[in-house]
Amino acid sequence: MHTTVLITGATGTVGREVVIQLSMLEGDIRVRAGVHSLIKGENLKRLPGVEIVEMDFESQASLHAAFTHADKLFLITPSTKYQVDMSRTLVDEAKKKGVKHIVKLSGIGADEEHGIEMARWHTAIEQYIVASGIPYTFLRSAxxxxxxxxxxxxxxxxxxxxxxxxxxxxxxxIDVRDIAAVGVEVLTGSGHEGKAYELTxxxxxxxxxxxxxxxxxxxxxxxxxxxxxxxxxxxxxxxxxxxxxxxxxxxxxxxxxxxxxSKVTDTVRQITGRAPxxxxxxxxxxxxxxx
Ligand SMILES: NC(=O)c1ccc[n+]([C@@H]2O[C@H](COP(=O)([O-])OP(=O)(O)OC[C@H]3O[C@@H](n4cnc5c(N)ncnc54)[C@H](OP(=O)(O)O)[C@@H]3O)[C@@H](O)[C@H]2O)c1
Structure with missing residues (x-):
């Protein structure tokens, strides 16, 4: 039995690293890179076992193919206030298609009650994911x-x-290669559901x-x-x-x-076994x- 992992924002800073690191694993992982534009996703195609799928977070209709038979989702949306609505659309589709685990790239401070505006975007998305009932892991990055x-x-x-x-x-x-390494561990290991990790x-x-x-x-x-x-x-x-x-x-x-x-955490080492x-x-x- 293989597991299909859909990575959104796959041509971006973190998404590209997640795709690269997942593609290097041996085993039954199928890597599906969700790209906004097929041209930008061209060089991801050369990675072993990676399939490319076009998707536009602002169009529910464009998401059907990307989510079909997707078992897990690495959720990355762009750094704007519109990411809240985009993420809701993606979570709704994930729920419809029976996705079993969402790993969300979030930000430090997303758990603070009176946080800054950018952290509140992540708070809203995290809360929506929790309410969806889909098992989740939040990667709150510095x-x-x-x-x-x-x-x-x-x-x-x-x-x-x-x-x-x-x-x-x-x-x-933090180096995004370490965020990706944590993401890969969370997607392929066990015991990470319901957790929020602060990564620095x-x-x-x-x-x-x-x-x-x-x-x-x-x-x-x-x-x-x-x-x-x-x-x-x-x-x-x-x-x-x-x-x-x-x-x-x-x-x-x-x-x-x-x-x-400025707080430094030891989470990268705890999860990957390697120093950041x-x-x-x-x-x-x-x-x-x-x-
Ligand atoms: N930068 C930081 O220091 C930092 C720290 C903590 C958390 N974060 C969080 O990290 C996330 C951003 O990650 P990142 O920096 O890896 O992203 P990024 O490099 O900005 O890339 C965003 C990705 O999303 C795609 N995209 C944009 N609009 C889209 C749409 N409508 N439909 C489909 N795809 C779309 C982009 O494709 P195109 O380029 O083709 O549009 C790109 O692949 C944000 O949630 C941000 O809050 C950032």
Whole structure:
């Protein structure tokens, strides 16, 4: 008997890693990568045993094929307020098709009663999953190390500057490869149903620490520029972020600045048996993005 695992957001930062790591397993796992666009999913096709299926979270009709005979779901939705409605649509379809386990990528703080806006999106989704009655596991992740490669690489590469409004705030950044490793263990192991795991990297770093490590690894000077909040807001608006998204991001950054995501957990090691990657390891592996 094989198990079919559907991964949504499979071309994204975490989804791609989950697909890669699941595809490397031997055994009876069938990996179904849910992609928004078939063209973007093209390179996932080359992975052993991976099937690609197109899906649009905003169209219930597009979900039928993706969920047919899916046993488990790794649920990833994009980082916007619309992810709440998208996730409800996906959970409804999962329920209709008899999915037996949902592993949801969530965020640290999703369990806090008076959390920040971005955490509340995850709270709403988690509550909807619990109410669906489908067995679940929540992976409440800290900020990704890969955010530096996705959003800051240009200025680091071109100007030797890391612009962020975090002051000296320390964040327990995690490498998404470790989130994926936990996800794979949860999907293929037992005893994880009904659990919520807080996932962090091995240490809490300030952006001064991050810039220092990037300088050492790239061999060129990278300086952290602590941007005033209003300037950060203007930059986000110029990059066509809607005002509500800029506000939500600034609130998140304020929480980071105040040390609200500096707690380090040992969960990655407990579940995978391996220590989470350090920021230096991440920087070495992604060096090409920054030079
Ligand atoms: N970044 C962080 O530090 C952090 C920390 C904790 C939790 N999180 C959570 O992580 C999640 C995001 O994960 P990620 O960063 O891996 O995502 P991501 O890289 O932004 O990728 C999002 C994925 O969703 C797909 N997608 C977007 N809209 C879609 C739609 N309408 N229908 C079908 N697919 C759609 C995208 O495909 P296209 O690109 O083709 O549209 C992409 O594959 C969010 O829930 C966020 O709150 C993030």
């Amino acid at each position: 900020a990704f190390m890969q955010n530096f490669a996705n959003y800051d690489a240009e200025s680091i590469k071109n100007e030797g500057k890391l612009y962020q409004p975090l002051g000296e705030g320390r964040v327990a950044y 990297g091995p240490e809490a770093l300030s952006n001064y620490d991050v810039a220092h490590i990037l300088s050492e690894v790239t061999g060129k000077q990278v300086a952290y520029v602590d941007v005033p909040e209003e300037a950060a807001r203007q930059a986000m608006l110029q990059q066509q972020q809607p005002a509500w998204m800029a506000d939500a991001l600034l609130e998140l950054n304020r929480m980071y600045k105040a040390g609200g995501s 990657r350090s920021f230096r390891q991440f920087a070495e592996d992604y060096r090409e993005c920054f030079v």
